[in-house]
Amino acid sequence: MIDIQVRKLKELGLKITPQRLAVLDFLDGNTSHPSAADIYLSLRKEYPSMSMATVYNTVDVLAKNGLLLELPITKDRMNYDPDTSEHDHAFCSRCGRIFDVFPDGAAGVPATRAAELDGFRVVAVRKVYYVVCKDCEGK
Numbered sequence: 001m002i003d004i005q006v007r008k009l010k011e012l013g014l015k016i017t018p019q020r021l022a023v024l025d026f027l028d029g030n031t032s033h034p035s036a037a038d039i040y041l042s043l044r045k046e047y048p049s050m051s052m053a054t055v056y057n058t059v060d061v062l063a064k065n066g067l068l069l070e071l072p073i074t075k076d077r078m079n080y081d082p083d084t085s086e087h088d089h090a091f092c093s094r095c096g097r098i099f100d101v102f103p104d105g106a107a108g109v110p111a112t113r114a115a116e117l118d119g120f121r122v123v124a125v126r127k128v129y130y131v132v133c134k135d136c137e138g139k
């Protein structure tokens with residue numbers, strides 16, 4: 001997976017720096033749906049020269065090229081998901097965590113489709129469940 005991303009960055013003329021590699025490595029297989037700030041805060045200790053700009057331009061290139069999902073779930077930040085397969089998310093408004101929700105049915109086929117969509121080519125369906133998660137409900 002990282003190989004594809006490295007190739008894409010190179011193709012687009014972005015230099016493969018240790019900082020950019022660290023961002024790719026952090027995202028690889030990451031299921032926590034981090035924001036750019038989360039990525040930056042997690043990496044700056046090990047990479048003191050890491051900057052928010054590096055994080056932003058790296059995730060931006062990946063997202064624009066379909067290698068990273070952008071999740072506009074909250075209005076104050078964008079969250080990112082390296083799992084670009086079709087799935088939904090549940091957002092806990094108390095702790096702010098974002099959980100994966102995988103459809104049980106055939107992949108990519110929503111159970112219901114509104115008549116208003118007739119004649120439109122559906123490119124993606126993204127559902128967000130707004131929840132109070134089990135941990136938070138127990139408190």
Ligand code: ZN
Binds near residue numbers: 094132136
């Ligand atoms: Zn919660």
Ligand code: MN
Binds near residue numbers: 101
């Ligand atoms: Mn996800």
